[in-house]
Amino acid sequence: MLAERLLSGIKRYVDGVRFRSALGLRQGVTVGFLAQGEYNLNYLLQSGEQRYVLRVNTGSQMNLDNQIAYEYRALQLLSPTGVTPRAFYLDDTRQEIPYGILVMEYLPGKPLDYRSDLATAARTFARIHGMEFSAGEVEFLVKEPGPLTGIYNEAVRLLDKYFSCPRADPVVAGLLGKIILRAEERKKDEKYLLEEPWLRVINTEVNSHNFIVNPATGSCHLIDWEKPIYGEPAQDLSHFLIATTTLWKQNYILSRGEEELFISTYLQYLPPCPQAKTLRERVEMFKFFNYLRAVSWCAMAWTEYIEPGRPLSNPDTFEKIKAYLEPGFLEGILRQAV
The missing domain is CATH 3.30.200.20 (Phosphorylase Kinase; domain 1)
Structure with a gap:
C-alpha cells in the first residue's frame, strides 16, 4: 500500500x-x-x-x-x-x-451521524456560507459559468471516461446517456438562479465522513477541502441531503422531516441575505444535478478501479460505486427528473 x-x-x-x-x-x-x-x-x-x-x-x-x-x-x-x-x-x-x-x-471527534447531528451540521454550513470575501480573496478559486452548467460540464467530462472504456456495461452506458441528456434539457433552469446570484465558498463534497463532530465541545468542523469552488451554497445543501450522499458511508436516507429540520436550522443561523426566501426551491433545483454528479463520478472512478496502478483504492468505496451504477439505481435517478 x-x-x-x-x-x-x-x-x-x-x-x-x-x-x-x-x-x-x-x-x-x-x-x-x-x-x-x-x-x-x-x-x-x-x-x-x-x-x-x-x-x-x-x-x-x-x-x-x-x-x-x-x-x-x-x-x-x-x-x-x-x-x-x-x-x-x-x-x-x-x-x-x-x-x-x-x-x-487535528480535530478530535467522530464522523457526523445523520440521526443526531443534522442541526449541528446546519449551523456549520451557515457559518461557512455566511462569510463574504472580496473579489481578490477568492480570485484563486474555481468559478463555474453557471451553477447547473458547471455540474453538467463536470459530468460530461467524467462520463466520457466511462463511455470510452471498452469494458463499460452498455446498459449502464445507455442509462447514463439518458441522465446526461435530461440534465442538458434542465440546465436552462439555472436562469432563475442567475436572476438573483448567490456566490460563496462552497465545499462540493459534503458526505458524513468529511465532518468531525465533537460531542464534548459541541463543535462540528467540515474538514476536507479538496474541491472547493466559488459557487451557489444551495449546491452544498442539496448535496448534503440527497440519498447518494447519505447512503455513501452510513446507508441512511433522510426523511422529509429531517430535511426540513436541517433547512430551517440553517436559515435560523444564516446571516440575512435575499436568497434565503427562495432557499428551498434552490435546494430542490440542485438535487437532480447532484445525483448526476454522484453517478458520473462513480462511472469515472469505476474505470480507474478496474485497472491496476491506481495509487489509492478503498474496497468499500468500490462496492458503493458498483451499487450506484446498478441499472435499477440509475433508473430511479431518471424518475427523479420527471
Missing part, C-alpha cells in the same frame, strides 16, 4: 530541522496512519501534547497543477469561520516526498 511505502520517508521528513522549526516542534515526532480518501493520505503527527494531520495529495479531481496548494489556500481563507481546520504548513516542491504535503489542525 502507498501509505506504508511512504511512511519511512515521512518519518524522516518530519524529524528534519526545517519541518520541526516551521511548526515549532521541540520534541520528537511520532507518525501514524490516520485515514485515506480517493486522492489523499492522512497521517497523525504527535509531538508531546501537539497533534497535527499531515495530508499527502496523490492526484487532482479538478485537473489542477498544484492541488495541495489550492486546498491550503482555501483553508487559510476559511480559517475565520472557526469550523474548518487551520492550515499550518505547505510543501508543494515534491523534492523530499514525491507528493504535495499539507499540515493542518
Whole structure:
C-alpha cells in the first residue's frame, strides 16, 4: 500500500530541522496512519501534547497543477469561520516526498451521524456560507459559468471516461446517456438562479465522513477541502441531503422531516441575505444535478478501479460505486427528473 511505502520517508521528513522549526516542534515526532480518501493520505503527527494531520495529495479531481496548494489556500481563507481546520504548513516542491504535503489542525471527534447531528451540521454550513470575501480573496478559486452548467460540464467530462472504456456495461452506458441528456434539457433552469446570484465558498463534497463532530465541545468542523469552488451554497445543501450522499458511508436516507429540520436550522443561523426566501426551491433545483454528479463520478472512478496502478483504492468505496451504477439505481435517478 502507498501509505506504508511512504511512511519511512515521512518519518524522516518530519524529524528534519526545517519541518520541526516551521511548526515549532521541540520534541520528537511520532507518525501514524490516520485515514485515506480517493486522492489523499492522512497521517497523525504527535509531538508531546501537539497533534497535527499531515495530508499527502496523490492526484487532482479538478485537473489542477498544484492541488495541495489550492486546498491550503482555501483553508487559510476559511480559517475565520472557526469550523474548518487551520492550515499550518505547505510543501508543494515534491523534492523530499514525491507528493504535495499539507499540515493542518487535528480535530478530535467522530464522523457526523445523520440521526443526531443534522442541526449541528446546519449551523456549520451557515457559518461557512455566511462569510463574504472580496473579489481578490477568492480570485484563486474555481468559478463555474453557471451553477447547473458547471455540474453538467463536470459530468460530461467524467462520463466520457466511462463511455470510452471498452469494458463499460452498455446498459449502464445507455442509462447514463439518458441522465446526461435530461440534465442538458434542465440546465436552462439555472436562469432563475442567475436572476438573483448567490456566490460563496462552497465545499462540493459534503458526505458524513468529511465532518468531525465533537460531542464534548459541541463543535462540528467540515474538514476536507479538496474541491472547493466559488459557487451557489444551495449546491452544498442539496448535496448534503440527497440519498447518494447519505447512503455513501452510513446507508441512511433522510426523511422529509429531517430535511426540513436541517433547512430551517440553517436559515435560523444564516446571516440575512435575499436568497434565503427562495432557499428551498434552490435546494430542490440542485438535487437532480447532484445525483448526476454522484453517478458520473462513480462511472469515472469505476474505470480507474478496474485497472491496476491506481495509487489509492478503498474496497468499500468500490462496492458503493458498483451499487450506484446498478441499472435499477440509475433508473430511479431518471424518475427523479420527471
